[in-house]
Amino acid sequence: MTADTGATGDETAALLTRLTGLLLRSSGEGAVTIGRTVRDTARALDADASVLLVPDGAALTVRTGGDSRTVILHGVPEVFRLDQVVALKPLVQDVRAGRTGVSEANRRLAAIETSRPPYPWWLKLLGIVLFTLGFAPLMQSTWYEVGATAVLGTVAAVLAVAADRVPRFAPVLPLVVSVTVSVITVEVFARDVSHGGPVLLMLPALFFFVPGDYLSAATAELAAGYITTGAIRLVYSAFLLVQLYVGVLLGLYLTGTSTRALFDIAAASDLPRWALFLSWIVFTVGTLLAFAIPFRLLLPLLVLVYVTVAVQSLATKAIGETGGTFVAAAVLAAAATRLALRPDQPPRLVLLLPGFFTLTVGSLGMRGLTTLAGGYVIEGFRDLLKLVTIVTAIAVGLVFGAVLAQPADTARSGGHLSSET
Structure with a gap:
């Protein structure tokens, strides 16, 4: 035809x-x-x-x-x-x-x-809560962290769903969410230092709004030669990150809490291994509901999440965190690129997203900024330097994996990161 x-x-x-x-x-x-x-x-x-x-x-x-x-x-x-x-x-x-x-x-x-979203508002709300709960053990593998995240994630989810119904609220949503989460964390959950630093308690609830995806996309575009789009997206990512950071500080000021409270120390782990393993299922289900991904894609996305986590864990033990992150990003990109070439599989973006989130790059920026604000200069700059390193490792890994997995004719045509939409 x-x-x-x-x-x-x-x-x-x-x-x-x-x-x-x-x-x-x-x-x-x-x-x-x-x-x-x-x-x-x-x-x-x-x-x-x-x-x-x-x-x-x-x-x-x-x-x-x-x-x-x-x-x-x-x-x-x-x-x-x-x-x-x-x-x-x-x-x-x-x-x-x-x-x-x-x-x-x-x-x-x-x-x-x-078309209308595939899930009603209450399922999107549940999805954001599950998304934050699945991420919580990465910050601190404690039952207290999970419990605090259940409350804080619900608050963040309610505000996110409300912004869908009142679009003029959307531009300030990250600021409002971070102020609210900061106030509740300081007043309710961070009174005992044995439960870890307040930033670690806040981050899972804020993770839905942290621009880690934009940061890595910007760096990947720069690596692929898309200078204008990459540079502008990088500035926008930094703006979103600073907006969240300012919200956390405003929460402290509203409660009369010193910025010295923004220490970054994790509590002793008390979560069993089975809970850590199951958290990725919770996380992936939450990702589907929060980002309106059809539920029929749960199994392939869950496989990619576990493959990414396993590769990162094994490679980190062998060659360190930066190398492990690069290898995991490259494997994820290669797998997603090859799968996306098949007509019956979803686009590469959808295949990449849940596995990408497991690399947790955006939280490093928030931790670095808030730790600096608390007066812990060495720890803060260490987190920010780690952010730059990990962002670059992820971006270059995504480009490298995509290039390796592309068919030869696509590579010769100058397709860079492109794949079937």
Whole structure:
């Protein structure tokens, strides 16, 4: 079959504009695949397209026959509706294979854009709570940490769901959440130093808002040669991180607590090994519900999470934390890239996300900033230096794994990190 020969240039341009907009809005993990996806789709429709990207905008030029159209698009990048990313892949595949014409593709794309989230608000709330609970043992493997996170994570989840219903609240959501979590932690959970530092008690509840994904995506874009998008995303990541940090400090000021309380000492572990093992199941289920990933993908994503954790643990014992993180990121990227090449598998972004979160890069930035604010200069700078090192290791590992796993023809075409959308 061939492209829809009855389609007008305006219809083709409208389809490519919609496609670019949806890809841009769902590019919180990086924008490096957008240009190639749009160009390949245009080529299947007997058109030509070029895209000039920045993280929150795109200039799309579409040429059909002797006509040329340029559209300027704007979209805030995020990763909270991954069900749309999953639904987009078979549509793009059908268009490229000539199985779907422009009119039908426009109709299907409009349905994806206007679709309701796959889970009701209360399941998203539960997902954020499970997401934080699964992360809690990474901070401190204690029952007290899990119990505190259950309360603090619920508070953070309520605020996140409320922001969905009141969009004007969204720009200040990280600040409001961090202030609220900081106040409750200091007043309720951090009164006894034997339970560990207050920052370690706060972090799991804030993890949903910590921009570790943006930080690594920015570094990966820089490593792949996307200088403009990488640099701008890096600045935006730093802004989000500082917003959370300021919120924690405001919480201390509101309660009259000295910043010296922001010590970073973990309590003695009392969680059994089976609880640590099961926490990744809780974490993965929470990720699916929080980021609107179809539940049928639980098993492959859970396998990738456990593979990433196992590789990181084994490699860290052999070559240290930085080397272990690099190897884990490379294995995760290679596995996700190869799986995403299969038509029946979800896009690479969806396959990467849960495993990526297990590398916990964003928490290092928060720990470093808050420890510095507490006056613990050496420990704070140690955490920040570790952040830079680990971010780079993850980003280079993701690029390295993707390059290794790409088919030879894709690598020769200059695809860098690109894969099937």
